[in-house]
Amino acid sequence: xxxxxxxxxxxxxxxxxxxxxxxxxxxxxxxxxxxxxxxxxxxxxxxxxxxxxxxxxxxxxxxxxxxxxxxxxx
Amino acid sequence: xxxxxxxxxxxxxxxxxxxxxxxxxxxxxxxxxxxxxxxxxxxxxxxxxxxxxxxxxxxxxxxxxxxxxxxxxxxxxxxxxxxxxxxxxxxxxxxxxxxxxxxxxxxxxxxxxxxxxxxxxxxxxxxxxxxxxxxxxxxxxxxxxxxxxxxxxxxxxxxxxxxxxxxxxxxxxxxxxxxxxxxxxxxxxxxxxxxxxxxxxxxxxxxxxxxxxxxxxxxxxxxxxxxxxxxxxxxxxxxxxxxxxxxxxxxxxxxxxxxxxxxxxxxxxxxxxxxxxxxxxxxxxxxxxxxxxxxxxxxxxxxxxxxxxxxxxxxxxxxxxxxxxxxxxxxxxxxxxxxxxxxxxxxxxxxxxxxxxxxxxxxxxxxxxxxxxxxxxxxxxxxxxxxxxxxxxxxxxxxxxxxxxxxxxxxxxxxxxxxxxxxxxxxxxxxxxxxxxxxxxxxxxxxxxxxxxxxxxxxxxxxxxxxxxxxxxxxxxxxxxxxxxxxxxxxxxxxxxxxxxxxxxxxxxxxxxxxxxxxxxxxxxxxxxxxxxxxxxxxxxxxxxxxxxxxxxxxxxxxxxxxxxxxxxxxxxxxxxxxxxxxxxxxxxxxxxxxxxxxxxxxxxxxxxxxxxxxxxxxxxxxxxxxxxxxxxxxxxxxxxxxxxxxxxxxxxxxxxxxxxxxxxxxxxxxxxxxxxxxxxxxxxxxxxxxxxxxxxxxxxxxxxxxxxxxxxxxxxxxxxxxxxxxxxxxxxxxxxxxxxxxxxxxxxxxxxxxxxxxxxxxxxxxxxxxxxxxxxxxxxxxxxxxxxxxxxxxxxxxxxxxxxxxxxxxxxxxxxxxxxxxxxxxxxxxxxxxxxxxxxxxxxxxxxxxxxxxxxxxxxxxxxxxxxxxxxxxxxxxxxxxxxxxxxxxxxx
Numbered sequence: 008x009x010x011x012x013x014x015x016x017x018x019x020x021x022x023x024x025x026x027x028x029x030x031x032x033x034x035x036x037x038x039x040x041x042x043x044x045x046x047x048x049x050x051x052x053x054x055x056x057x058x059x060x061x062x063x064x065x066x067x068x069x070x071x072x073x074x075x076x077x078x079x080x081x
Numbered sequence: 082x083x084x085x086x087x088x089x090x091x092x093x094x095x096x097x098x099x100x101x102x103x104x105x106x107x108x109x110x111x112x113x114x115x116x117x118x119x120x121x122x123x124x125x126x127x128x129x130x131x132x133x134x135x136x137x138x139x140x141x142x143x144x145x146x147x148x149x150x151x152x153x154x155x156x157x158x159x160x161x162x163x164x165x166x167x168x169x170x171x172x173x174x175x176x177x178x179x180x181x182x183x184x185x186x187x188x189x190x191x192x193x194x195x196x197x198x199x200x201x202x203x204x205x206x207x208x209x210x211x212x213x214x215x216x217x218x219x220x221x222x223x224x225x226x227x228x229x230x231x232x233x234x235x236x237x238x239x240x241x242x243x244x245x246x247x248x249x250x251x252x253x254x255x256x257x258x259x260x261x262x263x264x265x266x267x268x269x270x271x272x273x274x275x276x277x278x279x280x281x282x283x284x285x286x287x288x289x290x291x292x293x294x295x296x297x298x299x300x301x302x303x304x305x306x307x308x309x310x311x312x313x314x315x316x317x318x319x320x321x322x323x324x325x326x327x328x329x330x331x332x333x334x335x336x337x338x339x340x341x342x343x344x345x346x347x348x349x350x351x352x353x354x355x356x357x358x359x360x361x362x363x364x365x366x367x368x369x370x371x372x373x374x375x376x377x378x379x380x381x382x383x384x385x386x387x388x389x390x391x392x393x394x395x396x397x398x399x400x401x402x403x404x405x406x407x408x409x410x411x412x413x414x415x416x417x418x419x420x421x422x423x424x425x426x427x428x429x430x431x432x433x434x435x436x437x438x439x440x441x442x443x444x445x446x447x448x449x450x451x452x453x454x455x456x457x458x459x460x461x462x463x464x465x466x467x468x469x470x471x472x473x474x475x476x477x478x479x480x481x482x483x484x485x486x487x488x489x490x491x492x493x494x495x496x497x498x499x500x501x502x503x504x505x506x507x508x509x510x511x512x513x514x515x516x517x518x519x520x521x522x523x524x525x526x527x528x529x530x531x532x533x534x535x536x537x538x539x540x541x542x543x544x545x546x547x548x549x550x551x552x553x554x555x556x557x558x559x560x561x562x563x564x565x566x567x568x569x570x571x572x573x574x575x576x577x578x579x580x581x582x583x584x585x586x587x588x589x590x591x592x593x594x595x596x597x598x599x600x601x602x603x604x605x606x607x608x609x610x611x612x613x614x615x616x617x618x619x620x621x622x623x624x625x626x627x628x629x630x631x632x633x634x635x636x637x638x639x640x641x642x643x644x645x646x647x648x649x650x651x652x653x654x655x656x657x658x659x660x661x662x663x664x665x666x667x668x669x670x671x672x673x674x675x676x677x678x679x680x681x682x683x684x685x686x687x688x689x690x691x692x693x694x695x696x697x698x699x700x701x702x703x704x705x706x707x708x709x710x711x712x713x714x715x716x717x718x719x720x721x722x723x724x725x726x727x728x729x730x731x732x733x734x735x736x737x738x739x740x741x742x743x744x745x746x747x748x749x750x751x752x753x754x755x756x757x758x759x760x761x762x763x764x765x766x767x768x769x770x771x772x773x774x775x776x777x778x779x780x781x782x783x784x785x786x787x788x789x790x791x792x793x794x795x796x797x798x799x800x801x802x803x804x805x806x807x808x809x810x811x812x813x814x815x816x817x818x819x820x821x822x823x824x825x826x827x828x829x830x831x832x833x834x835x836x837x838x839x840x841x842x843x844x845x846x847x848x849x850x851x852x853x854x855x856x857x858x859x860x861x862x863x864x865x866x867x868x869x870x871x872x873x874x875x876x877x878x879x880x881x882x883x884x885x886x887x888x889x890x891x892x893x894x895x896x897x898x899x900x901x902x903x904x905x906x907x908x909x910x911x912x913x914x915x916x917x918x919x920x921x922x923x924x925x926x927x928x929x930x931x932x933x934x935x936x937x938x939x940x941x942x943x944x945x946x947x948x949x950x951x952x953x954x955x956x957x958x959x960x961x962x963x964x965x966x967x968x969x970x971x972x973x974x975x
Contacts, residue, residue, distance in 0.1 A: 011166040016164075026320060038148060041149055042375060052159060056163045056360050064354060
């Protein structure tokens with residue numbers, strides 16, 4: 008649960024990181040490198056979220072009754 | 082190449098297909114045979130209305146103009162969904178428990194079911210959505226135009242305005258047909274959601290297909306794309322930190338606050354667990370949608386002529402390379418993006434307008450109709466008109482703004498407007514102290530700044546706001562320039578507007594909340610929202626069941642329809658164990674009914690309608706009094722408990738004191754015994770010793786005489802001691818026989834002075850007396866009283882060490898009591914010892930000099946007690962002073 012809470016904070020940090028990168032003069036590959044980095048972070052976030060989601064759902068079912076049960080009648 | 086009229090035909094066919102899908106889903110939903118309709122997949126796909134035509138066409142244009150910055154629009158929502166455990170989960174749970182129908186309903190419901198807030202949020206949302214809807218119309222129009230210019234033949238191409246009008250009308254019709262079939266938003270628009278899911282698949286496939294064609298068809302694979310990227314002008318892009326962070330934040334706020342996102346995310350959510358799937362699947366969808374944006378932009382910039390609109394590369398690249406089928410697919414993808422957004426946004430906005438603007442107005446204009454009119458029809462008609470109105474507004478904006486601005490810029494204006502709701506929303510979810518006044522003030526100021534700094538200028542110079550105002554500020558006031566507020570210059574206009582509107586909004590919201598006090602309904606709702614995950618949080622509650630069940634049935638029939646209302650009432654009656662259709666109007670039932678109705682007409686309206694039936698506000702003063710009474714009872718009970726426990730404590734203390742006293746007495750008794758043995762032993766020892774000496778026959782006669790005297794003296798002392806002890810024990814037991822009679826006090830004192838004269842006869846005392854005051858006749862035991870005087874006087878003789886000893890005897894009679902003070906001029910008794918002197922064997926000086934056993938004052942005290950009086954030490958008289966008090970006439974019975 009704490010991991011699920013921390014994930015967006017961690018993600019935000021990684022996504023804001025390019026702001027600190029110095030533009031490298033006379034180096035053509037900067038934009039392509041940025042793009043690859045951002046998409047990699049993005050993919051990483053999706054994978055971790057996927058792992059966490061299944062874990063959270065399992066925990067939810069095991070602990071308190073699932074939230075939807077009480078709402079189905081309403 | 083595809084002729085234009087075939088394009089129109091394909092469009093119409095596609096729309097008919099969507100109609101069919103929606104219709105089928107609706108039918109299946111009614112028949113409850115829709116397992117897959119309720120799957121997390123459909124939920125995730127329906128969320129994709131975030132990706133509108135803006136994404137489909139605009140992202141490529143955005144990338145061509147500003148490089149990787151377009152990613153921020155998708156990274157923000159990714160963070161929100163990846164962090165669903167923070168906010169989204171709470172939003173969905175609240176949406177379900179409170180039967181929230183829209184974002185305006187959420188805010189209004191949180192802040193005490195306030196109608197005013199509902200209106201404010203609705204207006205902000207409508208104005209914010211207008212440019213967005215215009216954006217969709219514009220993109221569809223542009224794509225039609227692109228096709229038309231590519232194919233000169235095949236019928237006349239209508240002008241842009243006409244195209245946009247036709248598209249708008251078509252969308253309005255579709256939305257009205259499927260969006261307003263049932264009025265309970267919580268029964269969810271299965272048909273619409275399913276159609277949107279289909280459209281989501283179409284647009285994803287279309288974009289992926291174009292992307293793959295571009296990467297492997299036009300370019301030579303990924304590495305070629307990367308090389309072209311660095312060669313193109315995208316490589317010149319520079320990351321501006323302010324815009325980068327600001328836009329990530331803005332898109333994250335927008336995904337929470339956009340009415341259409343709220344609609345699919347919260348209102349249309351069937352199962353909270355779908356959110357867990359969407360937490361990774363929706364970011365994945367965004368990821369795939371963005372993956373080919375840069376390649377398409379790069380290749381487009383490379384291959385297309387210099388003046389080509391980059392917003393249309395998705396369409397024009399396949400067209401120019403002769404891929405008619407692919408272009409058609411791309412066109413349908415864009416068409417899907419635009420239509421799904423307009424449909425959901427207009428449904429969401431129409432629900433808000435009808436529930437928060439039309440219904441309260443209608444109830445206010447005709448209060449009588451609330452009880453008799455057909456509300457159902459009013460709601461439906463107002464909702465249909467609202468849909469038409471919202472689409473019409475979008476069309477008007479499209480015409481006004483000239484349809485010229487870049488797609489991305491228009492979308493961002495809309496985002497900033499929607500984000501104004503964020504402070505009130507997050508504050509309401511996590512801060513119980515947030516109040517209605519704060520929320521209203523924050524929203525108003527935020528919206529005002531947004532309109533002034535971003536919305537109105539977006540119409541272009543001199544359209545609404547004159548160019549002069551833009552340049553130098555209104556009335557020439559420089560720090561009020563719309564794009565340089567408070568002298569902040571050089572900032573990007575969008576970030577500038579976002580910064581100032583949200584900063585002022587949030588500060589005013591916090592300040593207002595701190596300075597004002599929430600009303601009772603607000604407090605209850607605040608607790609229910611903030612603590613939604615804790616069980617047992619009570620609802621506002623209708624404490625009194627004053628409403629007749631029948632009135633409520635009539636009321637709800639007009640909103641839920643005859644069948645729905647009867648079914649609900651019957652089920653409730655059965656739950657209460659009653660037959661028929663009329664349950665008791667218990668608070669619980671009225672509560673459930675209100676929540677049910679709020680699913681149709683919004684919390685504030687439902688609350689107002691029930692209030693009219695039940696009479697009075699939900700939490701009236703009387704209700705509060707009832708609560709207060711209950712509290713008072715509890716407090717009284719606990720006060721009583723406290724009294725009892727106090728009493729117990731007191732009793733325990735008394736017992737402890739008694740115990741202490743007993744222990745003390747026992748110690749005293751032991752001390753007394755050891756003392757008495759000592760006192761008896763001393764004379765006995767000397768008697769024994771001298772009698773042994775006497776047994777020696779060779780003792781001279783005078784010596785024998787002397788020893789015999791000592792023995793006699795000691796024996797006398799012993800006898801006196803035993804007499805005293807006997808006396809004391811008799812006196813203490815109260816078994817003493819008093820010999821009552823009239824006696825002159827003067828005589829008694831005379832006798833006492835004479836008798837006491839034998840004590841230390843060598844000292845002469847000056848005695849001061851007042852014979853006049855002594856002339857009293859007292860009914861008492863004269864011998865005993867005299868004995869007390871003798872004791873006191875001889876004590877004075879014994880212990881007064883003054884050079885010229887003096888004794889003063891003062892008599893006073895007051896009421897029925899006589900006091901006799903015996904005062905000498907000695908050193909007196911130290912304060913610490915004054916309490917001790919009346920104890921047995923208490924001797925302050927050494928034994929030899931006193932020559933007594935130390936029982937004198939004890940005996941005095943006991944005698945006086947028996948005579949119904951007291952003897953006390955009088956401090957502060959210049960010497961030792963004792964006061965004897967006794968009644969003038971002692972009654973025998975006493």
